[in-house]
Amino acid sequence: MPSDLEQLLDMGFDSERATLASKATGSLQDAIDWLEKNQETPLDDLKAAAQAQAQSSSTSDEPPALQPGEVAQSLVCNDCGRKLRGQAQAEWHASKTEHVNFSESTEELKPLTEEEKKQRLEELKQRLAAKKAVQAEQEKEDRKKNEKIRMKSTKETQEAKEELRKKEQLKEMQARKREKIEEAEARKRVLAKLEADKQERKRKAEAEKAARAGQAPPPPVAEPAGPTSSGPATSKPASAYTEARLALQTPTGRVMKTFPVETTLFEVAHALEQDGLVVNSFTQNFPKKTYDKTDFGLTLKEAGMVPSSALIVN
Template identity: 40%
Template sequence: MSDRETLLSFGFAPERVEWALKATNSAGLQPALDHLEQHQDDPVPDLSTVSASKGASAPAADDEDEDEEAIAIAASTNAEAKSIKCSECGKIFKNTALANYHAEKSGHDQFEESTDEIKPLTEEERKERLEELRQRMAGKRAVKAKEEADENKKNEAIRRRAGKDAGAIREELQKKEAIKAAEEARRDKLAEAKAKAAVKAQIEADKRARAEKAAREKALREGKVYDVEGGSAQPTAAPAAASVTTGVKGKDYPETRLQIRLASGGPPYTTTLSSDAPLSEVAEFVASQNLAFSADTVTLSMHFPRKQFTPADMSRSLRELGLTPSAVLIAS
């Protein structure tokens, strides 16, 4: 229902309604009610000379046409002095617009003309209607304010829940990162421990090799036979006879025990070969233990005494090269 129809339903005279709407530039129901209340005892001026209230803009051409049409309808209604009655509920309406509004709201479609004239509201009734309208509008504003407050509350709850979820995700990520860092630290510590153990094992192996070499050289100087397994030197009964039998200095050892160290570092390899085996078998053994080496290109050397074996030495036996009964070689 328009503001004009609402005011007419309260029993205001059409010309006063038109005056209030035009004077307030159709700014709404409340300004029109205030104008009617303030000028209820004033005579209605010529509407063609009435201008809009101060600060309001001039009405559009369509609004002026509507005002003129409404004035004509209201004048026609007053001239006929008739009303429209709803045949279904018996309500009486002052004009067609109000009857149409009732039809839209109630769904009633049976209306008839009535000779009953709707009496104008008394001053007391008009004030009661105004107060009722104000209360209704205040109630609508309160309902709207409550709906907005509820909506804001829901939005705030959604925002807080989203923040809480984001915090939980962030905490979970931090926990996973901490677990990952701890696992990496554990792996690093384990790798460091293994490296230290390997270095310590290498140092111990070097010590044993030096002690073994020193003991072997001492045994050779004293004319004794060095027991590789027992780590002790035994005196020889007849060195000259042994020399005649073997054709070389010392005892003729059938096997040679070798410890092969890598120049790049790492645990050494140990093996036992026939004393008649060529040095090339040692190169093949190193290549089989470490894929980084090739039997054709591996280089072998000794620290004590310092010696670098040449490709020609690869065909010579371990006995001929003086590596029996044991020796330490460096592979690179």
């Protein structure tokens, strides 16, 4: 008849675990229960526990046999309900489990038949299969939960990116709107200045004509009113500004830059060249004028680009 260890190996248990189980228990069924209980425990931990048990106890890892002349009787462990064949086996059980409550039983324990062993082994296999099925189902549920968490995290990240993109787009639209308003105001100021210059030239011509004719000169032309809007127009002179805001249309897109009013066009071109642009000239639409390299010595104030101006970079 094969030993308990051989039967455990035939069932497919790991040889080292099966050896530990057979040494730690007194029967095939106990060994199977031990393996089932400790299947998740690392092998190194089981070996260390077995070694510590061997060092701390002088009892054998196998339950002692009945003493000569001992009458076969049945004892029952009141703590776990296990039935034992004699006093020696009860003491061995107590050393392994720390159970101390036993009572006598008139039931005589008979060894398991081969059929009973096969039946118990089959029951154990079914329990192990059921346990593995439960574990597999739990792992499946865990994977589903983890996937939901990952999808939620991905969705929240995408929503955050989309919200950031919308905010950046809104800021860009607002910046373009401000640029258009500033360009419109600058255009109005330029047109008003041109009109004032035109009226002044006309007044001077009439004054010279009146002087030649011996007549009184015409009254000076009043300063044109600034553009009206929902609020009062500013009368701040250009000389009061310390900075000039330039809207620069480059081959790669529009760029807004602010410079001190004493900055020369050469310095503006140099600043753009630091960004990788080659500047040959600047073109201003209002009034229409092109500043080439011979004009780069002019300051922004001298070129009439204060407080703001729109330039095309060539």
